[in-house]
Amino acid sequence: MSLLKIDNLSTEVDGKGILNKLNLKIEKGETHVLVGPNASGKSTLLYTLMGYPEYNVTEGKLLFNDEDITDMEIEERTKRGIAGVYQNPPAINVKLSTLLDKISEGKKQFKSIEGLEGLLDRDVNVGYSGGERKLSEVAQVISLDPDFIILDELDAGLDIENLERISQVVKEELSDKTLLIITHRGRALKFFEPDYAHVMMNGEIICSSKDSQKIWKTIEEDGYERCKEC
Amino acid sequence: MSDVKSASYTQVDNEQAEIVADEDVVILTSHQAYEKYPWSREYYDEEPKEGYFIWARRTTGKPISTCVLICSQYVTQDAQNVILIDEGVEAQMESACAAKMKSLFGKHIGRSKMILKDNAKLEYKHVHSWGEDDDVQSTTDLIMGKGSEVIYSQKCQRVPKSLRLINYNYIEESASLNYSATVIAKEGSVEMYDDTFLNGKKANGISRVRMIARDNAKFTGKSQIIANEAATGHMDCMGLILGDDSNIIAIPQLVNNCEDASITHEASVGKISEDVVNYLRSRGLSEDEAIDLVVNGFMGEEEDIVIDGVKLDSSLFM
Incomplete structure (x- = not known):
């Protein structure tokens, strides 16, 4: 049984089709990377998995731990162990401290994460730098203690030092979790060793491989179009 | 709020119930003060029958508390209050004006004057909690001497059928005011007016008004800053609409009579964004919990209400 099974999934937003018969299986404990150019549908996949109502599933289904969650409310999916680190x-x-207390409900206290202390008394995402935003997101997800985490553009808006720091926090605090890392830059690949990498274009996964470095090298050298020939 | 009671005044219906004062803070009924200190008469519109007179003569470091309660049906209060802070004195004050239970059909009129002498400091929290059949009007004149500082917050989480909060703030040279008023209403009519006059050089006035309208509440919030000298001021006037039949009118106004003054404003009225609600739902909160969290954040920290020196949660009133 896969932890997550995306079965022939199509979605639309405001009547515009975005994901197109998408299929993906993720097993418990695996780390997957999803790369693709801007507007390929990567973030749509995040919001569809999270259950945002404006992302309308027109075909296919989502199974999480073998349970059909296609029509499930956002918070119910979260309670079943799905969480997202958002780009924006x-x-x-x-x-932030109030939100962390609320969402963790006494499960864990994560105030010891380096750099978080200075954010706790500030309002969530108000005036945050890119690094602070990511740290806040990761802290919230850690507080939720989920099974499966989607990290959207983890490397966006971060300098290399901050990316390394955030990646280190993810690796240390979420080492036992199943991860789907979404990126179009590929910088995050320096800090993770994914089990699988997938390339998404035009709402479809057009290539999957265990060799994420090879995929990223191909993209860097020849662009995403080359992946169509995979 | 501190459990330590330095000085306090309690009025129940139309009668003064208790006064606790110490050597540093004079507390009298307004009527007593009017008789004892003829100089105080300039602060009253007319000879007062109700209300309190507080005169902070020295810095104590302990809070001064007042409580004006309606406990009986069909009571009409007309409290004329004076708060006087002497030159260079620092004071903390907490006030509650409240009905002790629902359906008392009370009327509360509060007419207050707060006078800060030069370089005085006051931190003042004023909490209202009323029954849905009460009628309330609270008017405050804040007169700030040179170099004085005031942090002044008003909150009302249980509004009467009609609530009017009116503030006139007069700020002299190098004095600084940070004023905030927050009201959450499910029903009823709420009017919130504040005029801040920047009357001295380097005066600074900040006014923050927060209106939260649930169900059938109707709000009008009008804030005005009038700059008469080279001073600075800022206001923000924010409204959250949480009910289909609720309504908020926000009117921020700036009047600049001095070319060297700098005054700014921002205003917004709207519902909680779906993005925010969905984001919080994705953190495991229900829709109602998400809205409550945002509303509580919008209102700031919950304030206690002090009755007879005892801390009470506002929810215990009803």
Whole structure:
């Protein structure tokens, strides 16, 4: 039984089709990387997996731990162990410490993460730098203690030092989790050793391989179009 | 709030119930002060029958608390209050104006004057909690001497059928005011007015108004900063609409009578963004929990209410 099975999934937003008969299986404990150019549908996959209502599933289904979650509400998916690290989370006039307390409900305290202390009394994502935003996102996800985490553009808006720091936190705190890392830059691949890499274009996965470095090298040298010939 | 009671005034219906004062803070009924200190009469609109007179003569480091309660049906209060902070004195003050239970059909009129002498400091929290059949109007004149500083917050989480909060703030040279007013209403009509006059050079005035309208609440919030000298001021006037039948009118206004003054404003009225609600749902919160969290964040920290020197949660009132 796969932890996550995406079966022939198509979605649309505002009547525009984005994901197109997508298939993907992720086993428990695996790390997958999904790469693709801008507007290929990577973030749509995140929001569809999370259950955002404007992402309308028109075909196919989502199975998580063999349970059909296709029509499940957002918070119910979260309670079943799915969590997302967002690229552009909204600003909220709520202190980060308040939100962490609320979402962790006494499961764990993660205030010891380096750099988090200075954020706890600040409102969530208000005036945050790129690194602070990612740290806040990762801290929230750690507090949720999920089984499966989707990390959207982990390397966006971070300098190399911050990317290394955030990647280290993810590796240390989420080492036993199943990860789907979404990126179009590939810089995050320096810090992770994925079990599988997938290339997405036009809402479809057009190539999958265990050799993520080879895929990224191909993309860097010949561009995403070359992946169509994979 | 601190459990330590330095000085306090409690009024129940139309009668003064208790006064605790110490050598550093004079507390009298307004009527007593009017008789005892003829100089205090300039602070009253007319000879007062109700209300308190507080005169902070020295810095104590302990809070001064007042409580004006309606406990009986059909009571009309007309409290004229004076708070006087002497030159260079620092004071912390916490006030509660409240109905002790629902359906008392009370009327509360509060007319307050807060006077800060030069370089005085005041941190003042004022909490209202009323029954849904009450009628409330609270008017405050804040007169700030040179170099004085005030942090002044008003909150009301249980509004009457009609609530009017009116503030006139007069700020002299190098004085600084940080004023905030936050009201959450499920029903009823709420009017919030504040005028801040920057009357001295380097005066600074900040006004923050937060209106949260649930169900059938109707809000009007009008904030105005009038710069008469080379001073600075900022206001923000924010409204959250949480009910289909609720309504908020926000009117920020800037009047600049001095070319060297700098005054700014921002205003917004709207519902909580779906992005925010969905984001919080993706953190495991239900939709209602997400909205409550945002509303609580919008309102700031919950304030306790002090009745007879005892801390009470506002939810215990009803």
